[in-house]
Amino acid sequence: MGVVNVTPDSFSDGGQFGSADAAAAYARRLIEEGADILDIGGESTRPGAAPVSVDEERRRVLPVLERLAGCGVPLSVDTRKPEVMRHAISAGAALINDVSALEEPRALQAVTASTVAVCLMHKQGEPQTMQQNPHYDDVVREVREYLERRVRAVEAAGIARDRIVIDPGFGFGKDFEHNLALLRGLRSLSFLGVPVLAGLSRKAMLGRLTGKGPADRVHASVAAALLAIAEGASIVRVHDVAATRDAIAVWWAVRGTIGPAPAQTE
Numbered sequence: 001m002g003v004v005n006v007t008p009d010s011f012s013d014g015g016q017f018g019s020a021d022a023a024a025a026y027a028r029r030l031i032e033e034g035a036d037i038l039d040i041g042g043e044s045t046r047p048g049a050a051p052v053s054v055d056e057e058r059r060r061v062l063p064v065l066e067r068l069a070g071c072g073v074p075l076s077v078d079t080r081k082p083e084v085m086r087h088a089i090s091a092g093a094a095l096i097n098d099v100s101a102l103e104e105p106r107a108l109q110a111v112t113a114s115t116v117a118v119c120l121m122h123k124q125g126e127p128q129t130m131q132q133n134p135h136y137d138d139v140v141r142e143v144r145e146y147l148e149r150r151v152r153a154v155e156a157a158g159i160a161r162d163r164i165v166i167d168p169g170f171g172f173g174k175d176f177e178h179n180l181a182l183l184r185g186l187r188s189l190s191f192l193g194v195p196v197l198a199g200l201s202r203k204a205m206l207g208r209l210t211g212k213g214p215a216d217r218v219h220a221s222v223a224a225a226l227l228a229i230a231e232g233a234s235i236v237r238v239h240d241v242a243a244t245r246d247a248i249a250v251w252w253a254v255r256g257t258i259g260p261a262p263a264q265t266e
């Protein structure tokens with residue numbers, strides 16, 4: 001899954017349509033690099049990010065979705081807002097990536113009224129403040145139990161299990177040790193047959209390990225993506241598609257499949 005951030009700073013060339021064109025061109029490049037899914041986001045969910053209005057988020061995301069219709073890969077929209085979800089679904093989105101895991105009743109309704117897939121992500125707290133003092137007694141167990149509850153709730157609302165992806169939400173109300181524990185324990189999230197999505201790309205945890213800024217975390221991000229795959233992730237959300245693709249090609253040649261080694265039988 002390639003990340004397409006549609007924010008004023010990421011594709012600013014002045015005009016609104018110019019930036020939508022630039023974002024769509026960037027997205028097409030990610031497809032050429034081997035992205036199987038694109039995740040389009042208007043930046044309301046970033047840790048510490050200022051809130052963005054519904055209208056502003058629509059103005060950022062919808063023109064890009066429209067330009068990418070028929071691009072050949074499923075389009076995901078990273079949003080927590082029910083109105084943005086509804087418009088994105090009408091504009092052809094195949095997946096709603098909700099970092100609030102459809103906890104808002106209207107978000108759940110927006111998705112149940114459609115046939116799209118959904119990514120349910122764990123976070124602790126709200127993006128503005130969640131990194132201030134995250135606390136868990138057992139992060140892997142708590143994240144697993146939360147995701148299990150959300151899968152059941154979303155299924156009970158009428159969304160079939162084969163439409164659901166789960167995500168531990170690296171960096172969303174987690175400190176360095178919490179993130180490491182979740183990556184080590186990722187396999188324990190592979191329950192109920194629901195695919196696991198891992199988003200580690202360029203995150204602060206990799207900055208702490210390498211001492212490098214976000215743009216220089218490419219190699220660390222590739223290593224993290226491959227480790228996530230080794231621990232059972234089916235989808236990796238990445239900025240650096242070409243580099244991650246190369247690493248997966250090596251993995252594929254050796255293992256012949258994506259995912260953990262089969263359990264040893266006695």
Ligand code: 7PM
Nearest residue numbers: 046047097119121167169170198199200
């Ligand atoms: C600062 C910190 C800026 C983190 C941007 C981010 C995820 C996501 C994001 C994830 C799912 C980024 C993140 N991360 N959606 N949206 N999983 N499902 O790296 O880990 O873009 S925002």
